[in-house]
Amino acid sequence: MRWMGPGGHIMAYPIKNNKVYNMVLIHPQKPNVEHTGSWTNKGDRKEMIEFYKRWNDAVRDLLSYVPEGDIMPLKPSKMLTVSLSLADDGSTALGLYEVIRKSRGEAVQNSAATTRTALHLPYGPEQEKRDKAITGTGPNPDL
Known part of the structure; x- marks a missing residue:
C-alpha cells in the first residue's frame, strides 16, 4: 500500500509470512535537528501521530498500533554480517560492504529524491x- 499527501508519503507491506506489517514513513525532518544523512535515525511516536493526524482513517488506525518509544530505524546490519562472513579480515569485509551498499544506496537516494518531489x-x-x-x-511519476 502507498499513501501520499502534503509533505510526506507512506509505503506499507506485510513481511515475515504476513505476520508483521512494515510501514516506512517519509516526512520532513524536524527543524533545528542535525541531519546525519543516515537512514537509521529514530523517530518519535507522538511526532509521527501529530504529523499524520489529518491523513485518512486507515493511516491513523495503522499508526495507532505503533509501540511507544523510539521507532522505525532501518538497519543494514544483516548485509554487514554477510560481508564479514565472506572476508578473511575486517578491512576486506568493510570494502566488500561498501561496494555492495554504496551503489544501491546511491540509486535509492536518487530515486527517492525524484519520488519525494512527486509524492x-x-x-x-x-x-x-x-x-x-x-x-x-x-506519465507515471514513479518511473
Whole structure:
C-alpha cells in the first residue's frame, strides 16, 4: 500500500509470512535537528501521530498500533554480517560492504529524491496532475 499527501508519503507491506506489517514513513525532518544523512535515525511516536493526524482513517488506525518509544530505524546490519562472513579480515569485509551498499544506496537516494518531489506535493494543480498520472491518464511519476 502507498499513501501520499502534503509533505510526506507512506509505503506499507506485510513481511515475515504476513505476520508483521512494515510501514516506512517519509516526512520532513524536524527543524533545528542535525541531519546525519543516515537512514537509521529514530523517530518519535507522538511526532509521527501529530504529523499524520489529518491523513485518512486507515493511516491513523495503522499508526495507532505503533509501540511507544523510539521507532522505525532501518538497519543494514544483516548485509554487514554477510560481508564479514565472506572476508578473511575486517578491512576486506568493510570494502566488500561498501561496494555492495554504496551503489544501491546511491540509486535509492536518487530515486527517492525524484519520488519525494512527486509524492509530497501540496494540494493544487501539480498534485491533481500527479494523481491523474497515477490513475493511468498520464506519465507515471514513479518511473
